[in-house]
Amino acid sequence: MSSIAILGGTGQQGRALAQRFQHAGLQVIVGSRDPDRARAAVSAWTVVAPAVEVADNAAAVARADVTFLAVPFTFVEPLLDELRPRFRAGSLVVDLIVPVTFVGGKMAMVEVAEGSAAEHVRARLPASGSRSLAARAPASPSATQPRMAGRAAAGGLGRGE
Ligand SMILES: NC(=O)c1ccc[n+]([C@@H]2O[C@H](COP(=O)([O-])OP(=O)(O)OC[C@H]3O[C@@H](n4cnc5c(N)ncnc54)[C@H](OP(=O)(O)O)[C@@H]3O)[C@@H](O)[C@H]2O)c1
Numbered sequence: 507m508s509s510i511a512i513l514g515g516t517g518q519q520g521r522a523l524a525q526r527f528q529h530a531g532l533q534v535i536v537g538s539r540d541p542d543r544a545r546a547a548v549s550a551w552t553v554v555a556p557a558v559e560v561a562d563n564a565a566a567v568a569r570a571d572v573t574f575l576a577v578p579f580t581f582v583e584p585l586l587d588e589l590r591p592r593f594r595a596g597s598l599v600v601d602l603i604v605p606v607t608f609v610g611g612k613m614a615m616v617e618v619a620e621g622s623a624a625e626h627v628r629a630r631l632p633a634s635g636s637r638s639l640a641a642r643a644p645a646s647p648s649a650t651q652p653r654m655a656g657r658a659a660a661g662g663l664g665r666g667e
Contacts, residue, residue: 507556511570513537513563513577513585516547519602520576525551528558535559537566537573567592575601579616579623586630593632601627 510527514520515536528534533556538544544560551558559569567573567589577585582603593599603623605616620626 507533508571509533509535509569511535511537511561511566511573513566513573513575513589515576516543517576520574521547521551523574523576523602524548524558528556529554531556533559535561535566535569537561537563539563564589564592568594570594570597572598572600575599575603575627577603578607579603579605579618579626580607582623582627583630586627590630590632599627599631603627 510532512520512524512527512534515524515534516538520536524534524536528551531554536544536548536558538547538560539562541560541562548558548560561569563585571594573593575582575585582601601624603626605618605623605626606613607616608614618626620629
């Protein structure tokens with residue numbers, strides 16, 4: 507069975523995704539900077555088989571066929587700089603990231619030099635074979651050409667595309 511790592515799996519988006527994937531019977535690895543924090547988060551969930559694994563982010567990525575990035579925009583660059591060598595060849599990366607910051611409780615958009623959070627992420631993934639897909643592409647079986655659009659993106663690594 508494919509393994510799905512969710513980096514930021516302790517956060518609002520990440521834990522919601524992790525629980526839903528897990529309830530669908532998928533093998534989920536909750537990634538965190540601190541596995542104890544991930545363990546504490548998972549212990550509060552209703553878990554059905556298979557068991558949820560927890561790991562530090564680097565170990566989670568190294569074991570995953572699909573990695574979801576569910577961390578705030580501000581931190582994705584240092585995170586990917588650290589984890590880039592750990593992604594498995596042929597694995598898929600999906601990001602949920604919206605380029606915003608919160609200052610004094612107020613949300614502000616971040617201007618992204620690359621044009622979008624998806625492109626920002628793609629530029630920091632392993633170069634070989636990375637690609638990005640608009641959300642509409644997987645929804646359409648006839649859409650075979652990967653395109654960049656907005657923040658919903660997936661990069662397949664090492665497939666030589
Ligand atoms: N919340 C929403 O409604 C929503 C909706 C759409 C999209 N999004 C996007 O989804 C992503 C996650 O949002 P969220 O609200 O779930 O975020 P969040 O709860 O604020 O944070 C998610 C996780 O990011 C990790 N994190 C925090 N600081 C970090 C750092 N310096 N380095 C590495 N990891 C760090 C933390 O995990 P650990 O402490 O366990 O490492 C945290 O639990 C964001 O990019 C956001 O723009 C959110």
